[in-house]
Amino acid sequence: MRDIKRIYLIPVILILLSLLYPQMVGGDGGFMVNSKYIKGDISDDPASPVWEQIPAIQISLFSQVRFEPRWFDGKVRSISVRSINNGERIAFLLEWEDKTEDRKGDGFKDGAAIEFPVGKEKAHFSHASRMEQLPGGKVNIWYWKADSTDIKDMNAEGLGTLAVQQKQDVIGRGMWSNNKWRVVFLRTLKSADGNDVVFQPLEYKDIAFAVWDGSNGEQGAQKTVSVWYYLQIDATVNRMVYIYSAIAIAVAGLFELFIIRRMKGSEKGILLLILLFAALNGCAKDEAVERGWSLYHHYCISCHGNKGRGDGFNAAYLDPKPRDHSDSKEEYMATKENKQLFDAVSKGGRGIAKSQLMPSYGHTLSENEIWSLVAYMRTLHKNKVEKVSLKEMEKIEKKKTRLKIEKINISSDVESLSEDISRGERLFKEKYGCYACHRIGEKGGIVGPPLDKAGFRLNADWLLRWILNPQSIKSETTMPNLGVPERDARFIVLYLKSLKGA
Ligand code: HEC
Ligand code: HEC
Structure with a gap:
């Protein structure tokens, strides 16, 4: 008693x-791959019951749009990753949904890869390719292909420099069942080969992933990729x-x-x-922050970077640069009210008298989703402002409007005068900031496809529907609905139809 x-x-x-x-799990909490220490042997069996006790983290993948041949139709948009080590060996289990097992026959094969930087120099997550902000250090790539029984241990120092190592140290295998791939990669923590990544317990390492879906026509550079994540290796239980x-x-x-x-x-x-x-x-877990994290990774990291430092892969093409949400150099975010950040995301840069290169998301995301993004951004910098409150979060979800659009006939509907075309050009560049993500000639971002030859490739009716509501055509696209009124959209279509390459 x-x-x-x-x-x-x-x-x-x-x-x-x-x-x-928070002290126990270390800084970033759920946003990194944590290699759990276990006692006993580790095998490369994807069905091993060991994996069931290990927490998984979800990693977002996006189409490889940075380098030629670019790819916009990537199928696998998320993988789940687990890792274990026993002080001697380390294993990774990658899992993703895939309705077809592309292992045999003539078509392209499924595949997956893990990439690590080797040495001190920072590298780009796509084969360590040299970029404006990155010198392009060496990376170690482990590549599994569905029709092969081994894992290829490779190095690259920029695109087109991929080379299979003399000494192969990685083993592993893939298993397909219930519309799901499970692939294990296994190696020793240490390695005497200077071309290999070396794992130190308790150290942080960069880690990135790539997946190919063969039946979706993916091979080579045409794949989905993640940005760099952190890997941390537990030393003991x-x-x-x-x-x-x-x-x-x-x-x-x-x-x-x-x-x-x-x-x-x-x-x-x-x-x-x-x-x-x-x-x-x-x-209680902060659900808003978690939801905000996943939206941020889907829509924002191309420009703002996956840690919010304003250094996404598209940043080099923008002036002004995307805002550093971590306030690492100057205090900015901390001086803004929650409502001001909400407005920036909802109305876009132009709506708050800033650059139109910051798109507006008020037509794509619900108020609730935008508040979640604000809640997540608050975790990226020292926050002096009040936490995003329940009152703010509880605002009613905005109904997403479904548009009914009449078919158009460009030549008879609007007269294709050069005046109308240049009006469309101004709307494209200055008003809606389409330039932030699309390249035409030497200018513009690289989040979406270049539009130099849009006039040849794309049909006017489709273009109009796409600009008015991209999500109605492709629900998971990262191109926001920019709330373009139909009249403006028609001028933009005219401009795009006039682009037929050099
Ligand atoms: C195409 C690139 C791009 C994407 C995608 C993008 N941003 Fe931005 N963002 C910018 C640029 C550029 C600025 C700087 C604008 C300026 O200072 O004039 C900015 C500024 C901001 C600001 C600061 C606004 C202020 O008050 O100065 C916030 C907040 C922000 N972005 C949030 C987001 C969120 C959240 C997302 C994803 C839903 C996102 N951004 C997606 C380019 C982008
Ligand atoms: C935040 C980045 C972003 C902004 C801003 C943006 N787009 Fe896009 N756009 C994309 C992405 C990404 C795709 C690829 C679609 C996909 O597969 O998800 C795309 C696709 C397209 C396509 C189809 C291209 C093709 O070859 O299939 C057109 C046309 C287009 N956008 C026009 C526009 C116009 C017009 C604007 C401005 C009103 C605009 N975009 C603003 C990201 C953006």
């Missing part, structure tokens, strides 16, 4: 643990968990000795309720 009275110690311990938890738990229990003991013992029965009851409430609150 005496033990039951101690029930109030449970919430106290939970609160302390939830406060200490995380002892800090025990240390922090011990601290929590000790503090709870002192609390009982000095505070609870001096209280009356009814006071203890009230305290218990307060503590339970606080514990529930402290342990």
Whole structure:
């Protein structure tokens, strides 16, 4: 019976643990690949029950649009990744949905790759290709192809320099069942080969992924890729968990000795309720932030970078540069109210008297989704402003409008005068900031396809529908609906139809 009275110690311990938890898992929490330490042998069997106890992280992939031959139709947009090590060997399990097993026959084969930088120089996640901001250090690539029984251990120092190593050290295999691939890559932590990545326990490493879907026509540079993520390697079973738990229990003991013992029965009851409430609150995951994280990775990292530093792969093509959401050089985000950030995302740069290169997302995302993005951005910098509140989040979801568009006939509908074409050009460049993502000639970004030859390739009716509502044609596209009124869209179509290459 005496033990039951101690029930109030449970919430106290939970609160302390939830406060200490961020220290236990280390800075970035769920946004990195954590290689869990396990005892015993590690095999390359994708069906091994070991994997079931290991938490997975979801990694977003996008079409490889940076280098020729670019690719816009990537099929696999997300993979789940797990990793384990036993102090000697390290294994990765990659899992993704794929309705077809492209392993045999004449068509393109499914495949997957993991990439790590070797040495100190920073590298681009696509084969370490040299870019304006990156010198292009060496990378180590592990490549699995569905029709092959081994994993290729390779190096690259820029596109077109991919070379298979003399000494092959990686093993692994893939298994397809229930419309899903499970592929394991396995190697020793250390390696004597200077061309190989070396894994140090407790160290952070950059890691990136690529997937090919053969039946979707993917091969070579035509694939989906991730940006760099962090990999952290646990050294032993995380002892800090025990240390922090011990601290929590000790503090709870002192609390009982000095505070609870001096209280009356009814006071203890009230305290218990307060503590339970606080514990529930402290342990609840911040759903808004998680949702914001995944939206940010889908829509924003091409320009703002996957850590929000304003250094996405499209940043080099923009002036002004995308805002650094981490405030690493100057304090900016911290000086803005939540509502101001909401407006920036919803109305776009032009809507807040800033550059039109920041697109507007108010026609693509619901208010709730935009608040989640604000909540997530608040985790990227030192935040002096109030947390995004429930009141803000609870605003009604905006209904997404489905448009009914009449067919158009460019030549009879609007007279194709050069005046109309240049009006379309101004709308494209200055008003809606289409330039931020599309290249025409020497200018413009590279998030979407270049549009120099749009006049040959694309049909006017399709263009109009696409500009008015890209999501109605391709729901997962990262091109936002920019809220272009039909009249403006028709001028833009005229301009695009006039582009027939050099
Ligand atoms: C095509 C590139 C591009 C994409 C995609 C993009 N941004 Fe931006 N963003 C910019 C540029 C450029 C600026 C700087 C505008 C300026 O300072 O005039 C900016 C500025 C901002 C700002 C600062 C606004 C201010 O008050 O100065 C916020 C907040 C922001 N972006 C959020 C987002 C979010 C959230 C997403 C994804 C939903 C996103 N951006 C997607 C290019 C982009
Ligand atoms: C935030 C980046 C972004 C902005 C801003 C943007 N687009 Fe796009 N656009 C894309 C992406 C990405 C695609 C590729 C579609 C896909 O596969 O998801 C695309 C595709 C297209 C296509 C089809 C091209 C093809 O070859 O199939 C056209 C046309 C187009 N956009 C026109 C526009 C116009 C006009 C604007 C301005 C009103 C605009 N885009 C603004 C990202 C953007």
